[in-house]
Amino acid sequence: AQTVTQSQPEMSVQEAETVTLSCTYDTSESDYYLFWYKQPPSRQMILVIRQEAYKQQNATENRFSVNFQKAAKSFSLKISDSQLGDAAMYFCAYVPGAQKLVFGQGTRLTINP
Amino acid sequence: DADVTQTPRNRITKTGKRIMLECSQTKGHDRMYWYRQDPGLGLQLIYYSFDVKDINKGEISDGYSVSRQAQAKFSLSLESAIPNQTALYFCAVQSLFTGELFFGEGSRLTVL
Numbered sequence: 001a002q003t004v005t006q007s008q009p010e011m012s013v014q015e016a017e018t019v020t021l022s023c024t025y026d027t028s029e030s031d032y033y034l035f036w037y038k039q040p041p042s043r044q045m046i047l048v049i050r051q052e053a054y055k056q057q058n059a060t061e062n063r064f065s066v067n068f069q070k071a072a073k074s075f076s077l078k079i080s081d082s083q084l085g086d087a088a089m090y091f092c093a094y095v096p097g098a099q100k101l102v103f104g105q106g107t108r109l110t111i112n113p
Numbered sequence: 114d115a116d117v118t119q120t121p122r123n124r125i126t127k128t129g130k131r132i133m134l135e136c137s138q139t140k141g142h143d144r145m146y147w148y149r150q151d152p153g154l155g156l157q158l159i160y161y162s163f164d165v166k167d168i169n170k171g172e173i174s175d176g177y178s179v180s181r182q183a184q185a186k187f188s189l190s191l192e193s194a195i196p197n198q199t200a201l202y203f204c205a206v207q208s209l210f211t212g213e214l215f216f217g218e219g220s221r222l223t224v225l
Contacts, residue, residue, distance in 0.1 A: 033212035035212075045203065050211065091155065095207075101212070105154070106155045
């Protein structure tokens with residue numbers, strides 16, 4: 001079965017510092033997509049970043065970047081210069097080819113002022 | 114206007130009542146999903162539909178049913194609501210080309 005594991009239920013970081021959220025997944029597929037979604041207290045699900053498995057270059061979106069290790073099936077999210085607005089639940093997700101997404105259980109990120 | 118619209122946004126009902134949550138989209142994608150989220154937890158897949166004639170059960174379909182009225186509309190029904198169905202419900206639309214899910218704003222359901 002395809003699974004996504006987020007081993008850190010909760011993380012905290014000081015404002016302006018860097019934090020890395022971990023995600024591993026299990027798959028036998030070679031073609032797939034990976035995502036990080038953010039759910040702030042407003043409860044809206046917001047796409048943070050997306051990575052295609054065939055691309056070796058790690059995706060970046062402003063202060064958000066990923067470390068994609070395909071052989072290790074690892075997809076971590078790095079948040080640089082953490083801001084109070086980054087406080088949220090973060091979900092890692094995997095979708096193989098044209099199938100449905102598989103979500104991890106989430107990591108709750110707290111930003112300490 | 115939002116690309117994925119859910120109605121109602123909040124609903125309080127009583128045990129045994131029938132409830133319908135509606136979802137409509139303007140993204141033009143075929144794939145639609147219903148998820149449930151309990152407080153502080155992750156997303157659980159209830160039902161999904163890859164096109165108008167395709168309906169599939171997810172992980173937790175018991176007690177729920179769906180209807181795909183058109184490409185743009187996908188409704189979730191609770192035939193006889195029970196308190197443990199109190200949760201936040203999300204509709205989502207998936208791009209076939211990028212795999213990305215576009216979420217509605219959620220429908221918070223409370224069953225007393």
